[in-house]
Amino acid sequence: MDFVLGLRCRECARSYPAEALHVCEFCFGPLEVAYDQEALHATVTRERIEAGPPNMWRYADLLPVSPDSPVDLGAGFTPLIRADRLADELGLGEVWVKDDTRNPTGSFKDRVVAVALTKARELGFKIAACASTGNLANSVAAHAARAGMESFVFVPHDLEAVKLLTTAVFGGHLIAVDGSYDDVNRLCAELTSEFPSWAFVNVNVRPYYAEGSKTLAFEVAEQLGWQLPDHVVVPIASGSQLTKIDKGFRELVSLGLVDDAEVRISGAQAEGCSPVATAFAEGSDHVRPVKPSTIAKSLAIGNPADGFYALEVVRRTGGSIGAVTDDEIVAGIQLLARTEGIFAETAGGVTIATLAKLAASGVVRSDERVVVYVTGNGLKTVEALEGRIGPSATIPPTLEAVASLIDADGNARKENR
Amino acid sequence: MSITVRIPTQLRSLTSGAGEVTVEASDVRGAIDALEAAHPGMEARLLDEQGTLRRFVNVFVADEDVRFLDGLGTPLTDGTTVSIVPAVAGG
Numbered sequence: 332m333d334f335v336l337g338l339r340c341r342e343c344a345r346s347y348p349a350e351a352l353h354v355c356e357f358c359f360g361p362l363e364v365a366y367d368q369e370a371l372h373a374t375v376t377r378e379r380i381e382a383g384p385p386n387m388w389r390y391a392d393l394l395p396v397s398p399d400s401p402v403d404l405g406a407g408f409t410p411l412i413r414a415d416r417l418a419d420e421l422g423l424g425e426v427w428v429k430d431d432t433r434n435p436t437g438s439f440k441d442r443v444v445a446v447a448l449t450k451a452r453e454l455g456f457k458i459a460a461c462a463s464t465g466n467l468a469n470s471v472a473a474h475a476a477r478a479g480m481e482s483f484v485f486v487p488h489d490l491e492a493v494k495l496l497t498t499a500v501f502g503g504h505l506i507a508v509d510g511s512y513d514d515v516n517r518l519c520a521e522l523t524s525e526f527p528s529w530a531f532v533n534v535n536v537r538p539y540y541a542e543g544s545k546t547l548a549f550e551v552a553e554q555l556g557w558q559l560p561d562h563v564v565v566p567i568a569s570g571s572q573l574t575k576i577d578k579g580f581r582e583l584v585s586l587g588l589v590d591d592a593e594v595r596i597s598g599a600q601a602e603g604c605s606p607v608a609t610a611f612a613e614g615s616d617h618v619r620p621v622k623p624s625t626i627a628k629s630l631a632i633g634n635p636a637d638g639f640y641a642l643e644v645v646r647r648t649g650g651s652i653g654a655v656t657d658d659e660i661v662a663g664i665q666l667l668a669r670t671e672g673i674f675a676e677t678a679g680g681v682t683i684a685t686l687a688k689l690a691a692s693g694v695v696r697s698d699e700r701v702v703v704y705v706t707g708n709g710l711k712t713v714e715a716l717e718g719r720i721g722p723s724a725t726i727p728p729t730l731e732a733v734a735s736l737i738d739a740d741g742n743a744r745k746e747n748r
Numbered sequence: 749m750s751i752t753v754r755i756p757t758q759l760r761s762l763t764s765g766a767g768e769v770t771v772e773a774s775d776v777r778g779a780i781d782a783l784e785a786a787h788p789g790m791e792a793r794l795l796d797e798q799g800t801l802r803r804f805v806n807v808f809v810a811d812e813d814v815r816f817l818d819g820l821g822t823p824l825t826d827g828t829t830v831s832i833v834p835a836v837a838g839g
Contacts, residue, residue, distance in 0.1 A: 353834070356761070462838050520833045619815070634834060
């Protein structure tokens with residue numbers, strides 16, 4: 332069983348049944364899952380969670396699905412890695428990387444899709460669909476295959492080649508749309524009205540889908556020994572992940588699983604698509620849509636659905652939102668790889684580069700315990716590195732050639748480093 | 749000007765279930781007025797008290813968000829399709 336009472340409009344609090352509905356019929360506000368808080372309080376304990384499986388389903392009580400037959404590829408409970416070398420470079424004290432590159436299809440999207448398709452199957456859907464900037468495409472295609480569901484995945488035509496191949500391999504329908512992600516999203520929002528037999532994970536089952544991101548907060552708190560971090564840095568595309576990480580921390584507090592403390596939440600965007608960062612900098616609560624142009628394609632949402640709420644969270648918690656250039660994104664990917672051995676996709680480069688910026692400006696402080704969310708695997712976006720990095724040298728297979736690169740002590744000669 | 753307006757599921761209770769209706773209008777504001785006249789209740793669902801588009805409503809003219817055009821003043825030409833789409837989707 333689950334603890335779901337139904338859906339509730341975040342804006343006007345109207346109630347709806349726990350079906351495939353995502354916006355309020357009256358004010359168009361987003362619907363959110365409402366839980367039986369009393370029953371959760373009586374049931375959920377640290378011990379109960381710790382006795383669960385080593386994946387996201389250990390938090391099943393706090394998710395809007397019955398855990399009995401999840402659509403599961405093993406998402407979640409990814410490593411939280413102490414990043415001292417990264418911290419040293421940035422002049423920070425205690426930094427941790429939540430390494431969500433280690434999910435079944437290489438991004439945090441496996442968390443949200445696992446919840447969405449479990450719920451979709453409960454509701455009797457046979458077809459999974461989505462609008463995607465790439466990572467979601469991978470995950471929906473894979474989880475649909477696992478669940479024996481048909482899939483229709485809609486993506487912008489100019490995605491990274493790897494993301495197209497690693498979606499198509501799962502055998503669903505991959506539809507490349509001649510337009511931006513925002514065009515794809517508009518199309519899918521309209522299709523939802525025309526094809527009610529499709530479970531669009533990020534449209535009509537979005538209230539359930541989005542809840543999956545709370546596990547990013549639950550895991551960090553548990554992995555820190557049931558303590559909240561002081562400050563987290565999270566990438567912003569639609570803004571959903573950031574708002575759900577905040578919600579996850581607050582749920583742990585309200586259930587008494589961690590001591591109450593404010594977690595500062597900061598957001599990261601690419602300059603080529605920074606509508607939320609711009610609104611933050613201007614002190615506005617109106618997120619003006621933009622036409623994206625950035626190598627961080629997984630974050631290239633010009634009209635973010637939860638931008639408004641992400642702003643609200645960042646302001647309430649005393650965080651900030653940074654924006655970084657394409658060159659800084661690549662430098663961020665390299666910095667994380669060079670210091671910690673973790674290879675992130677461009678979105679991770681955005682997050683690391685933003686962390687660096689916020690550290691330099693004193694927003695992220697050296698006395699804080701900081702967690703940075705790295706949410707996608709670098710192998711998905713190798714194009715971003717092409718022409719920028721490569722072999723240190725290309726040589727014939729001779730000792731002399733190596734000797735020209737290495738000194739007598741076995742160290743690389745300085746000019747070849 | 750004859751304009752086709754695509755209606756999302758959430759508003760179809762006002763159009764007797766129709767997913768598409770035709771109105772006469774020369775700009776987006778005029779199209780909303782015409783919708784209200786034919787399907788009372790529509791305007792309050794689309795516009796806030798200040799008469800601007802609600803935060804969570806997107807309107808597209810020929811697949812372009814009117815916020816990139818002239819908002820409610822965006823002109824419409826004969827045969828144009830206007831889509832009303834809930835903003836909360838995707839990501």
